[in-house]
Amino acid sequence: MAHGGKPRPMKGIRQLAEHLDISIGTVSRALNGKPDVNEETRKRVLAAAEQLGYVANQSGRSLRQGTTNVIGLMIQSSRETVENSDNFFLTVTGGLQSVFSRHNLDLIMLPCPHDEDPYEYLKRMVARRIVDALILSETQRVDKRFDMLAKAKIPFAALGRSLSGVQHPWADLDFDGVANCAVDRLVARGHRRIAISTPASDINLGFVFVEGYRRALERHGIPYDPALVIRAKSSEQGGYQVADELLRLEDRPTAVILIYELMAIGFYRRVMEAGIIPGRDIAVVGFREAPRAKFLQPALTCFRTSLHDLGVELAEILLSSMPAYNHIYPNTKRQRTWPLELVPGESDAFHLTTGK
Amino acid sequence: MAHGGKPRPMKGIRQLAEHLDISIGTVSRALNGKPDVNEETRKRVLAAAEQLGYVANQSGRSLRQGTTNVIGLMIQSSRETVENSDNFFLTVTGGLQSVFSRHNLDLIMLPCPHDEDPYEYLKRMVARRIVDALILSETQRVDKRFDMLAKAKIPFAALGRSLSGVQHPWADLDFDGVANCAVDRLVARGHRRIAISTPASDINLGFVFVEGYRRALERHGIPYDPALVIRAKSSEQGGYQVADELLRLEDRPTAVILIYELMAIGFYRRVMEAGIIPGRDIAVVGFREAPRAKFLQPALTCFRTSLHDLGVELAEILLSSMPAYNHIYPNTKRQRTWPLELVPGESDAFHLTTGK
DNA sequence: ACGCGCTCCGTAAACGTTTACGATACTATG
DNA sequence: CATAGTATCGTAAACGTTTACGGAGCGCGT
Structure with a gap:
């Protein structure tokens, strides 16, 4: 590889310092807002840096101070x-x-x-x-x-x-709270066989979701039925599959809680194929509000957040x-x-x- | 094993070299696959690096060789x-x-x-x-x-x-080819007033798309009508809006080409509100095939790619x-x-x- | 005069790597 | 034996930046 004899442009703090006729230490201090530098020289440095388009090389900086920003x-x-x-x-x-x-x-x-x-x-x-x-x-x-x-x-x-x-430290959507609220709402409307969907993977939110659901049922004295917990992908296809599995049950649930809003699209589709109308024959609650869920008919009950x-x-x-x-x-x-x-x-x- | 028990985490290539009792230059060469190092020492170095969990500090490396990988x-x-x-x-x-x-x-x-x-x-x-x-x-x-x-x-x-x-250098989806193909197909089915959607922003793909559409029309001797080019966001709402605007036209198009598949969802919804059935009263062609487009009724004609x-x-x-x-x-x-x-x-x- | 504190700035030593260069040992060649 | 060539390795100089340290200049109190 050409490792060349051309005089390198020396784009660095050194060139900036030479151009200003100040030592590179002072230039660095000025740029980094250190206290021991004259305010007037700091202004000069900042102006020159701006003008020459100087930005500190991240490798050099982070090598020295062990931080990358x-x-x-x-x-x-x-x-x-x-x-x-x-x-x-x-x-x-x-x-x-x-x-x-x-x-x-x-x-x-x-x-x-x-x-x-x-x-x-x-x-x-x-x-x-x-x-x-x-x-x-x-x-x-x-x-x-x-x-x-x-x-x-x-x-x-x-x-x-x-x-x-x-x-x-963590921040997390209130999955159990949502499951809890959904169950409360459905029970208040007379439902007792309530199904729920959860991701197939080991991602933790699924467990939290189902746990909130389980506790809410318990609070209402409704037995927890593992057959009503459907593992499925969090996609339209997954929703389709959830509906498919629920339709196969002998004692069909009257309500379902879906962990992803997109699943509702597939869910609607599958139950309607079976002549079942969401919002009339089966209650559906989704999770997050999403633009595309707005176009569902009937409108999906779901949860909004920023x-x-x-x-x-x-x-x-x-x-x-x-x-x-x-x-x-x-x-x-x-x-x-x-x-x-x-x-x-x-x-x-x-x-x-x-x-x- | 020189020092029994758990070796403390590597600090740098220097410690690795000391541990092996080799110079750091040789260690570096061994790790980087340079030719002038004995095969047997290379094996030793690689083994020790693996065992001690040494990975080169990226800052030091990229500072030296000006490359970050x-x-x-x-x-x-x-x-x-x-x-x-x-x-x-x-x-x-x-x-x-x-x-x-x-x-x-x-x-x-x-x-x-x-x-x-x-x-x-x-x-x-x-x-x-x-x-x-x-x-x-x-x-x-x-x-x-x-x-x-x-x-x-x-x-x-x-x-x-x-x-x-x-x-x-670039790679890009064949927007003009798709527009071209869509127009050909629609014209072959008797359509002459064909609308098209394009993003509202200055993103280039919109221009390419419309240009392909324009040239295809020209080839078929169909006049280009700017009123049939609808600028809208590439979302369900955008599709809704496209339908809305087209319904307002006096001389309504009989076909529409949508630049994003998701728009079809909103588009379907709006025209059906007006009693117009996609696939019967108006022809719709979408762009990319997407999982959620599969759930549209009637199935959306669109374009597949990897x-x-x-x-x-x-x-x-x-x-x-x-x-x-x-x-x-x-x-x-x-x-x-x-x-x-x-x-x-x-x-x-x-x-x-x-x-x- | 002297010392002290303060402000500002220059010097040089790091940070961890790669690599040009030279050194050493050994082999092959003349 | 001298020399050249080869394989392997050690040494030290970069890369661009930050920062500990010290020094110069100055004002001020004793």
Whole structure:
């Protein structure tokens, strides 16, 4: 490879210092807002940097001070994620960034390849020291990643709870609260056989969801029937499959709670194929409100929340557990279940005992 | 084993060298596969690195050799993107990674915040030298970013064409080909007033799409009517709006081509509100095949493609324009329109002249 | 005069790696 | 035996930045 004899342009702080006829130490201090530099020289330095388009080389900086000013958001583009994530991650990302940018932190997304073990991938990213802190998503029931990050002393927060690493910081949608509310609402309308869907994978939110459902049933004195818990992919196809399985049951449920709004599309379709009208013959409650759920007929009863604000909260939780920032976000609650608001629709608007 | 028990975490190549009683130069050469190192010592070094969990610090490495082994994929999480991107980016990402990982390159996603100018954001990322090369998406009609990257001599490729930076490498869905094919098909069924939708933003694919449509009409001797080109967001709501606007026209079109499949959901809904049945009273052709389009009734005629393979192609295009890799991917065609395959549905299955 | 504290700035040593260069031992060749 | 060539390895200089340290200049109180 040409390793060349051309006089390199020396694009660095050194050139900037020479151009200003100041030592590079002073230039660096001026740029980084250190106190012991004359205000007037600082102005000169900043002006020159702006004019010459100088930006500190990240490698040099982070080599010296062991910090990168980059936060990583790890996502596993598993097939299931790919099929249903839609705007979820990007919306949360917006909230995260709105906080990080205030501290000159940049967010990058680390997509773990399908064919690579998430744990190994994360280990590599950590070892490379490319990020100062991490946000983990799609937390598993037991998730080795937490222990690893704790041992490596990398600050992190999770988008989702987990059973492992008990005390780690997280923010999570209030899955059990939603299941609870949905059951209450359906029971109040006379339903007693209520089905629920949960993801097929080991992702923890499914367990939390079903657990909330189970406790709510218990509170109402309704026996918990495992046959009414359907494991399915969180997609339209999954919803179709849920309906399919429920139709096969001898003692069919009169209501169903779907963990992803998109599933309702497939669910509607399948039951209508069987001549069953959602909102008249069976009650349906979905999870998050989503633009495309708005077009369902009858309108889906679901739960609204601001994913953007959830991102904001999660960012603050992360910063509060980073030594360099916890003086700015002190005592922030390290674990936060994020509330959702009921959006009543027509899909469960009938009372069972009064007929349709 | 020299020191029994658990070795404490590696601090750097220096400790690894001391542990092996070899100079750090040799260790580095061994790890990087340089030729002038004894095969047997190399094995020892690799084994020790594996055992002690040593991974080279990326900052030190990239500071020295000016390379990071990271490829950045810039995405602008604009509101429009957030609403319709669904699995698009993650799927393409999978294809990209399958190529990059063969060369020990990692892909990171750089999400430009809504409130930041994409150009400034990119400039910052480039200046920080955090990536070796870039993939740009959502290319605008005229896109300053290309010129900037060219001037900064950063290798890049684009997911999407542009009018600026004429000779830059890119891969792009065959928007004009699809528009062309759709028009041909509709004309063959007797349609002459054919509407088309295009995004409201300056994203280039809209122009390419409409241009293909315009030329196809011209070929059939059908006059181009600007009133039939509807600018709308690429979402269900956008589709609803397209239908709404078309219904207001005095001389209503008999067919419509939608640039995003999701729009069909809203479109169906709106025309059915007006008592118009898609596939009987109006012909509808969508763009990409998507899981949720499968649930439309009648089935949407649309176009299928593998976004994963598009990612593979794009990765190879990028590598072929990187000095360090172009010997591996020589003479790869630098610009590639990616084909789509027609998936006939029922939404345009009627012949206009024979009635319904 | 002297010392002290303060403000500002220059010097140089890190940070962890890669790599050009030279050194050593050994082998093959003349 | 001298020399050249080869295989292998150690040494030290970069890469660009931050920062501990010290020094110069100055004002001020004793």
